[in-house]
Amino acid sequence: MLETSARLLRLLSLLQTRRDWSGADLADRLGVTDRTVRRDVDKLRSLGYPVHAVTGTAGGYRLGAGADLPPLLLDDEEAVAVAMCLRTASGGTIAGIEETSVRALAKLEQVLPSRLRNRVHSLQSITVPIHRGGPTVDPSTLTAIANACRDNERLRFDYRDHDGEETLRSVEPHRLVHTGRRWYLVAFDVDREGWRTFRVDRLTPRIPTGPKFVPRDPPDKDLVAYTSYGLSNAAYRYQAVITLHLSAEAAAEHVSPSAGVLEPIDENTCTLRVGANHLEGIAVWISMIGCEFEVREPSELIERLRGLADRLGRAADASN
Secondary structure (H helix, E strand, C coil): CCCHHHHHHHHHHHHHHHCCHHHHHHHHCCCCHHHHHHHHHHHHHHCCCCCEEECCCCCCEEEEECCCCCCCCCCCCHHHHHHHHHHHHHHHHHHHHHHHHHHHHHHHHCCCCCCHHHHHHHHHHHHCCCCCCCCCCCCHHHHHHHHHHHHHHEEEEHHHHCCCCCEEEEEEEEEEEEEECCEEEEEEEEECCCCEEHHHHHEEEEEECCEEEECCCCCCCCHHHHHHHHHHHCCCCCEEEEECCCHHHHHCCCCCCCCCCHHHHHCCCEEEEEECCHHHHHHHHCCCCCCCEEEEECHHHHHHHHHHHHHHHHHHHHHH
């Protein structure tokens, strides 16, 4: 059994991971009785943490926003500074911490007093970042999606596809995936009865979120690979499989997750799976990677490569 201080920290962490907890669930996670959970909740409240009772047949608890920022965490100025940094990082300006920043921001904004939340929003509205290219996503959209994923609540949003057509979608959100330039939502589309990947910069959430749902098994254990394959292969007319004479790590410097899927073969070679609507585009792109390679499929791509080689040879001869 956890010591009291360690158990309080564990209880606080659990309350931050989802919206509502029943007393029985918390007792089971902590390995204590319901009575001990009630005492620990009272201790958190005495320290200033806004733990609210949830009405219902089983009863329960929810960590909410209080009139004051809970003690032992951050003072007002520190809270505003951290929230601003997390919002900036969630936009992708610091590589590798975008998803972590969104999760941390969702936890922090859950307990920010309204006066501090308003200060953060005001600072955000007058801050003009220098964009590094690609679409931008409002951090409030990311936190809304992250909260719906965390709480297993259906999400409705207006979605604009690549042709500009807008539709209303109702989904069971699963995870946010960041590719380095764009954010994507992996979710089960309720109306279309299948898993889909949505570009977050093309959706506008409708608040409040919908009813709770029982989480489904994800479409793939490796959601990064699943999203990458969907973006770079499944949506296109042609899919090519190519062996590159580069390690997967070295090839990743030339192939982004949204451009193709890399699978290591050994220390010096890897498999590239890539899609396109025109084989000529794959032929030109592969030749620009700058390494030896062999096309495994489709055979039509080999003919396009021969045609490209002939044209380049003629151009070189004509330029002499």
